[in-house]
Amino acid sequence: MLSAESLKKIDYELTKYPADQKQSAVMSALAIAQDEKGWLTTETMDFVAEYLDMPSIAVYEVATFYTMYNLQPIGKYKITVCTNLPCALSGANEAVAHFREKLGIGFNETTTDGKFTLKEGECMGACGDAPVLLVNNKRMCSFMSNDKIDQLLEDLSK
Amino acid sequence: MINFEIDGKPVSVPKNGTVMDGANQLGIYIPHFCYHKKLSIAANCRMCLVQVEKAPKPLPACATPAMEGMKVFTHSGQAVTAQKGVMEFLLINHPLDCPICDQGGECQLQDLAVGYGASSSRYTETKRVVANKNLGPLISTDMTRCIHCTRCVRFGQEIAGIMELGMVGRGEHSEILAFVGKTVDSELSGNVIDLCPVGALVSKPFRYSARTWELSRRKSISPHCGLGSNLIVQIKQNRVMRVLPRENEEINECWLSDKDRFSYEGLNSEERLTRPMIKQGGVWQECDWQTALEFVANGLKDVKEKYGAESIGALGSAHSTLEELYLLQKLVRGLGSASVDHRVRQSDFRADSQMQGAPWLGMPIAEISQLKSLLVIGSTLRKDHPLLAHRIRQAVKHGAELNVINPIDDDLLTKVRNRAIVAPDKMVSMLAEVLKAIAELKGVEIPDDAKNALSTVSASDTARAIAISLSDNKPAAIFIGNLAQHHPRYTDICKLAQHIAQISDVRFGVLGEAANSVGAYIAGAVPFGNRFGNRNADTAGDRHGGQGANASQMLGMDDAASGTGCKAYILLNLEPELDCYNTQRAVRTLAAADLVVMMTAYKSHAAIQDNYADVLLPIAPFTETSGTFVSTEGRVQSFNGVVAPLGETRPAWKVLRVLGNILQLDGFDYETSEQVRGDVLPAGNDVSAWLNSRLGSLAVNPIEAGKENKGSEGLQRIGEVPIYQADLIVRRAESLQRTRDAAAPLAWMSGSLMAQLGLQTEEVIRLKQEEGEVQLPVAQDDKLPANCIRIASAHPSTAALGGMFDQITVEKS
Numbered sequence: 001m002l003s004a005e006s007l008k009k010i011d012y013e014l015t016k017y018p019a020d021q022k023q024s025a026v027m028s029a030l031a032i033a034q035d036e037k038g039w040l041t042t043e044t045m046d047f048v049a050e051y052l053d054m055p056s057i058a059v060y061e062v063a064t065f066y067t068m069y070n071l072q073p074i075g076k077y078k079i080t081v082c083t084n085l086p087c088a089l090s091g092a093n094e095a096v097a098h099f100r101e102k103l104g105i106g107f108n109e110t111t112t113d114g115k116f117t118l119k120e121g122e123c124m125g126a127c128g129d130a131p132v133l134l135v136n137n138k139r140m141c142s143f144m145s146n147d148k149i150d151q152l153l154e155d156l157s158k
Numbered sequence: 159m160i161n162f163e164i165d166g167k168p169v170s171v172p173k174n175g176t177v178m179d180g181a182n183q184l185g186i187y188i189p190h191f192c193y194h195k196k197l198s199i200a201a202n203c204r205m206c207l208v209q210v211e212k213a214p215k216p217l218p219a220c221a222t223p224a225m226e227g228m229k230v231f232t233h234s235g236q237a238v239t240a241q242k243g244v245m246e247f248l249l250i251n252h253p254l255d256c257p258i259c260d261q262g263g264e265c266q267l268q269d270l271a272v273g274y275g276a277s278s279s280r281y282t283e284t285k286r287v288v289a290n291k292n293l294g295p296l297i298s299t300d301m302t303r304c305i306h307c308t309r310c311v312r313f314g315q316e317i318a319g320i321m322e323l324g325m326v327g328r329g330e331h332s333e334i335l336a337f338v339g340k341t342v343d344s345e346l347s348g349n350v351i352d353l354c355p356v357g358a359l360v361s362k363p364f365r366y367s368a369r370t371w372e373l374s375r376r377k378s379i380s381p382h383c384g385l386g387s388n389l390i391v392q393i394k395q396n397r398v399m400r401v402l403p404r405e406n407e408e409i410n411e412c413w414l415s416d417k418d419r420f421s422y423e424g425l426n427s428e429e430r431l432t433r434p435m436i437k438q439g440g441v442w443q444e445c446d447w448q449t450a451l452e453f454v455a456n457g458l459k460d461v462k463e464k465y466g467a468e469s470i471g472a473l474g475s476a477h478s479t480l481e482e483l484y485l486l487q488k489l490v491r492g493l494g495s496a497s498v499d500h501r502v503r504q505s506d507f508r509a510d511s512q513m514q515g516a517p518w519l520g521m522p523i524a525e526i527s528q529l530k531s532l533l534v535i536g537s538t539l540r541k542d543h544p545l546l547a548h549r550i551r552q553a554v555k556h557g558a559e560l561n562v563i564n565p566i567d568d569d570l571l572t573k574v575r576n577r578a579i580v581a582p583d584k585m586v587s588m589l590a591e592v593l594k595a596i597a598e599l600k601g602v603e604i605p606d607d608a609k610n611a612l613s614t615v616s617a618s619d620t621a622r623a624i625a626i627s628l629s630d631n632k633p634a635a636i637f638i639g640n641l642a643q644h645h646p647r648y649t650d651i652c653k654l655a656q657h658i659a660q661i662s663d664v665r666f667g668v669l670g671e672a673a674n675s676v677g678a679y680i681a682g683a684v685p686f687g688n689r690f691g692n693r694n695a696d697t698a699g700d701r702h703g704g705q706g707a708n709a710s711q712m713l714g715m716d717d718a719a720s721g722t723g724c725k726a727y728i729l730l731n732l733e734p735e736l737d738c739y740n741t742q743r744a745v746r747t748l749a750a751a752d753l754v755v756m757m758t759a760y761k762s763h764a765a766i767q768d769n770y771a772d773v774l775l776p777i778a779p780f781t782e783t784s785g786t787f788v789s790t791e792g793r794v795q796s797f798n799g800v801v802a803p804l805g806e807t808r809p810a811w812k813v814l815r816v817l818g819n820i821l822q823l824d825g826f827d828y829e830t831s832e833q834v835r836g837d838v839l840p841a842g843n844d845v846s847a848w849l850n851s852r853l854g855s856l857a858v859n860p861i862e863a864g865k866e867n868k869g870s871e872g873l874q875r876i877g878e879v880p881i882y883q884a885d886l887i888v889r890r891a892e893s894l895q896r897t898r899d900a901a902a903p904l905a906w907m908s909g910s911l912m913a914q915l916g917l918q919t920e921e922v923i924r925l926k927q928e929e930g931e932v933q934l935p936v937a938q939d940d941k942l943p944a945n946c947i948r949i950a951s952a953h954p955s956t957a958a959l960g961g962m963f964d965q966i967t968v969e970k971s
Binding site for chain 2: 046
């Protein structure tokens with residue numbers, strides 16, 4: 001199901017918790033699985049459940065609670081733009097409009113070439129850098145003016 | 159103890175007690191939804207907010223620990239405002255469909271909305287709608303009504319032992335559901351219907367069939383497993399509409415297994431027999447009671463004259479009442495035969511002469527929760543005894559060690575410390591190893607009667623671990639399960655287990671298979687007379703030399719008695735083609751008899767089509783007769799009929815009484831079932847003096863030999879009784895028959911055996927035992943021991959096979 005490399009990473013996460021509480025690693029395990037697979041299928045969640053010795057529904061509870069887990073297929077790059085108040089005051093709405101125009105998609109949609117998915121995000125705790133966005137849950141980009149967005153899309157399209 | 163005050167009244171609760179505990183003690187009602195005394199505290203409904211002096215805001219009573227000197231106000235302005243506020247939020251998304259909701263009339267939300275809800279809603283926006291989920295054939299959902307108390311989720315995690323429901327999503331998008339494509343399959347699943355404080359989870363079989371206020375509530379006792387669960391049977395227009403648990407902390411607490419809860423559907427089955435039927439010239443005809451009873455009486459007289467009284471035999475199911483079984487044996491003994499038995503699935507009767515009393519649990523059910531170590535021999539606990547398994551699960555949660563010796567390794571949904579999964583014919587040697595280990599551990603001699611048998615045995619690591627677990631943790635107990643009771647070497651299993659219990663100084667008990675397994679012994683429905691129980695019993699059995707034929711001999715299932723059998727049979731509450739150890743031989747033997755009288759609540763297809771029966775007498779199931787069950791813990795529980803008998807059905811005790819009168823037997827002048835009970839039980843109904851699972855002196859057979867090992871060469875069948883096939887009523891409960899537990903039997907075997915035989919999964923194979931043959935698909939279960947095929951018994955598709963644990967042959971078809 002998952003590659004040996006991913007399993008190794010999960011095993012490492014498991015070392016952080018007592019042996020009889022494997023389920024403590026469920027969030028990291030899901031993140032690792034998602035990094036490999038792009039999104040979490042029912043089968044992947046089932047696998048994680050079995051690997052961590054917990055009921056599948058308990059894994060599903062976690063996966064549905066946190067918005068950073070993708071339960072649908074997404075593009076190669078997931079761009080999550082914060083639209084909370086501080087960002088909105090500093091131009092997040094313009095940034096979103098720019099994305100819509102450039103990519104031809106709205107929130108929760110994926111470009112036809114399968115490259116980009118646009119998501120609406122909540123506060124990322126960096127209001128001083130507003131507007132901010134996240135690329136694939138990991139890379140935070142600050143002060144996203146239209147120019148910087150063009151630059152970002154160009155870099156990613158390469 | 160912590161002393162504090164609620165509404166000005168002083169109360170004290172133990173350390174870690176909550177405000178809610180104190181309020182319960184004082185009888186002060188604090189409104190709540192998510193709080194339940196048997197479940198963990200979630201504090202997510204917020205309905206139980208109360209005012210606490212010096213606290214800046216209202217606190218949830220269920221999750222607020224009591225503190226010394228604390229002053230709590232449950233009905234103050236602040237508390238009530240908070241409660242009303244919570245109620246307004248709960249009602250925002252709750253649909254106003256009470257008029258068509260099954261929960262209406264017994265709904266906590268409805269009740270509390272009367273007290274705390276506003277007369278109209280301030281909320282004008284659209285309400286959210288949640289798609290319904292398919293949770294299987296027992297639970298119907300209306301998820302829009304859900305208020306997310308998570309009682310059902312916690313029940314799965316904490317009581318049923320398997321988390322099948324969960325709350326996914328968050329905030330307004332939260333939903334209760336089972337994992338994608340799964341249903342709720344726990345054998346305790348019906349309890350979430352009771353737990354749900356709203357109409358989100360309701361009973362599927364009961365759905366839209368009655369309003370709760372139209373139903374009368376009558377008390378009753380479950381006729382299924384040996385636990386003796388207390389029931390509330392709800393009826394409408396002389397029809398059982400629903401069954402709910404009646405709380406009894408010492409037995410079923412507030413729970414009920416699905417079998418107890420949903421099997422009432424079988425009572426209203428179309429297969430119910432409503433008029434007596436006689437077979438004349440090969441044709442079945444309905445007739446009146448007079449004709450039928452005279453036919454039976456004449457038939458019995460004829461057989462007695464022609465072949466002697468000994469050729470009359472009676473078999474009653476242990477799901478019958480004490481009164482019925484007592485009169486059945488009295489009738490047969492009155493006729494001069496001692497051949498009466500209830501142990502139709504037992505195959506080893508060697509211990510009969512050495513029994514000291516009725517085999518029972520050996521301890522009160524409630525004490526199981528306090529055990530620190532257990533050894534369960536031959537039982538898939540959660541299927542055989544769902545609520546007993548729940549008690550054991552709780553014990554394990556509190557540190558008890560569960561050890562299992564069983565041929566089947568199904569998930570028991572609890573931690574198992576040591577498991578010995580061995581073929582049926584290895585169970586005895588496994589026990590012998592444990593005995594050896596415990597004797598070595600304690601430094602005592604192996605008892606004389608087992609010494610010979612154990613001379614070649616040496617203890618394995620597993621056996622040693624089990625022995626250590628039993629001797630190091632007290633209190634502990636050893637239980638003999640259903641499968642072990644059906645085992646061809648039941649006596650040896652019993653004897654060895656008894657020695658282990660004695661040496662390690664732990665309790666020893668036999669898990670009662672049926673509601674009246676203990677009562678059947680006390681009623682004297684056994685062929686060895688009335689050595690225990692049955693205080694006024696007619697001693698006809700003793701007059702006639704004591705011993706009659708046992709179930710196995712009567713039905714020709716015993717190898718030594720093969721081909722023999724009685725000439726006339728009275729069968730009470732039995733379907734021999736499903737209920738016997740060797741169904742094939744049982745049916746063949748019955749077919750050869752002159753007269754087979756079936757006292758049954760159902761038109762048994764096989765009885766009519768296979769033509770082994772001659773008379774069918776319609777008798778009342780437990781809801782239509784008064785009677786008594788003696789549960790596996792020796793608790794005597796009497797009950798009344800809750801509805802009038804269907805059609806011309808009559809209570810079996812009355813039928814037997816009239817039959818006794820027609821046959822002019824003495825002592826059949828009963829007016830009420832209480833009089834019958836009075837003849838069996840002493841005043842005060844204390845049967846404890848007759849309860850004793852121990853066997854007298856009896857040598858254990860050599861471990862690897864003996865005729866009982868007839869399955870030891872070749873392939874062995876593991877013929878367990880599936881949960882929803884165990885008795886006549888549950889077999890006809892439609893919804894239960896649609897559950898996964900009721901799936902048609904497959905030929906389960908390990909992958910290595912499949913490879914050895916060259917079989918593929920799902921391939922249909924021919925399975926043969928003696929002259930019988932069935933065709934079943936193969937299924938793989940690598941946890942099964944080598945050379946074993948697990949084929950459920952008690953199912954029409956396997957009825958043609960033979961002994962439940964005998965040899966079986968496989969052919970490709």
